[in-house]
Amino acid sequence: MITDKNLLQLYRMGFLPGPEESEEQFLRRVERTKEFSQGKEKISLPLAKKVQDLFHITPQDFVRCFDNKKLSFWEGGATFFYEDIPLIRLSKKKWLSFLYPIEEIASHELIHAIRAAFQESRFEEFFAYLTSKRSYRRYFGPLFSHTLEPWVLIFALFLTIALFNPLFLSLTLLFFLFRLFLRQRIFHNCLKRLKNTKNPLSIALCLTDKEILHFAKQSQEKIKQLLQGNQDLSPRWRLIRLLI
Numbered sequence: 001m002i003t004d005k006n007l008l009q010l011y012r013m014g015f016l017p018g019p020e021e022s023e024e025q026f027l028r029r030v031e032r033t034k035e036f037s038q039g040k041e042k043i044s045l046p047l048a049k050k051v052q053d054l055f056h057i058t059p060q061d062f063v064r065c066f067d068n069k070k071l072s073f074w075e076g077g078a079t080f081f082y083e084d085i086p087l088i089r090l091s092k093k094k095w096l097s098f099l100y101p102i103e104e105i106a107s108h109e110l111i112h113a114i115r116a117a118f119q120e121s122r123f124e125e126f127f128a129y130l131t132s133k134r135s136y137r138r139y140f141g142p143l144f145s146h147t148l149e150p151w152v153l154i155f156a157l158f159l160t161i162a163l164f165n166p167l168f169l170s171l172t173l174l175f176f177l178f179r180l181f182l183r184q185r186i187f188h189n190c191l192k193r194l195k196n197t198k199n200p201l202s203i204a205l206c207l208t209d210k211e212i213l214h215f216a217k218q219s220q221e222k223i224k225q226l227l228q229g230n231q232d233l234s235p236r237w238r239l240i241r242l243l244i
Contacts, residue, residue: 002027007239011202014051014059014110017235018117019208026235029084029117036085037061043088043113047106050131051114055202062113064088064106074150076105079112086113107131115205121145122209126187130201143180189216193223199243203227206240 002010002023010030017026040063045052052058067089071078076099077090088109090102111128118124122145129141144150156172159165190212194200207215215223227244230237 002235004238004242007235008242011239011243012057014057014062014114016114016117016206017239019120019234019236021117021235023235026117032083033085034061036082037063041065043106043110047103048110049103050107050133051110054130055114055205056199057114059110059114062086062088062110064090064109066090066092068092072150076100076102077109079109081116084116086116088113101133104132111205118208120209122183123187123212126183127205139184140180142183143176149176186213186216193218193220196220196224197227197244202243203240206236206243 007017015026015030015033017023021029043059043062043064045058048057048059063086065087068091069089070080071089071091073093075091076093076096077088080087080089088106090105090109096105108128108131111131112124115124115127123142125142125145129138132138132141153169153172153176156168160167160169190207191200191204193215194203197203204212215226218226224244227240230241232238
């Protein structure tokens with residue numbers, strides 16, 4: 001059985017157990033990721049400084065490359081998965097560097113790599129955009145939660161222009177903005193409820209969408225009881241208890 005010390009050490013290196021992962025599966029994923037990173041360029045400080053500051057994680061084994069392949073024209077980077085091994089691809093488009101500093105893009109994608117074992121789309125981008133230096137990006141950045149959603153907005157824009165009717169674009173944009181407002185409220189309520197713990201952001205990073213929704217509705221005392229009283233022996237919940 002992995003010791004508490006080793007579990008915390010792996011977290012500090014950026015390895016976060018997923019909701020459905022057993023200890024054996026988690027350790028196997030760690031080993032495969034380390035093997036994949038041998039001899040390759042990796043994300044490291046200072047590119048990951050914001051992740052270290054917010055989540056106390058100093059990554060050592062996440063591979064990155066500069067390549068525009070499979071990136072949309074507006075994307076500064078993306079994280080691709082080969083089975084459960086992340087590869088962080090950063091854009092070579094120079095004009096994007098005027099909009100997004102490379103450190104910000106790398107930190108953003110690193111969050112996706114750290115949460116490789118999570119299939120949770122609702123609040124994933126909220127964690128990633130916390131690494132942004134700009135407050136408006138931290139708020140409006142998670143407007144989309146799926147890679148196809150920007151195309152929905154583009155299609156609505158196309159219909160608006162083709163039919164000379166602003167209704168399509170207005171309603172689509174209103175839907176995304178209202179959803180963002182609700183999710184931001186839930187997300188920050190959850191963080192507020194965790195503020196009395198030792199590592200609120202680190203604990204939140206370990207949570208599923210369902211748990212974030214649940215925690216946002218509870219009192220701080222109730223959440224403390226839920227966290228400390230949970231007897232789940234999975235690696236993820238063991239880590240959460242250690243981070244309290």
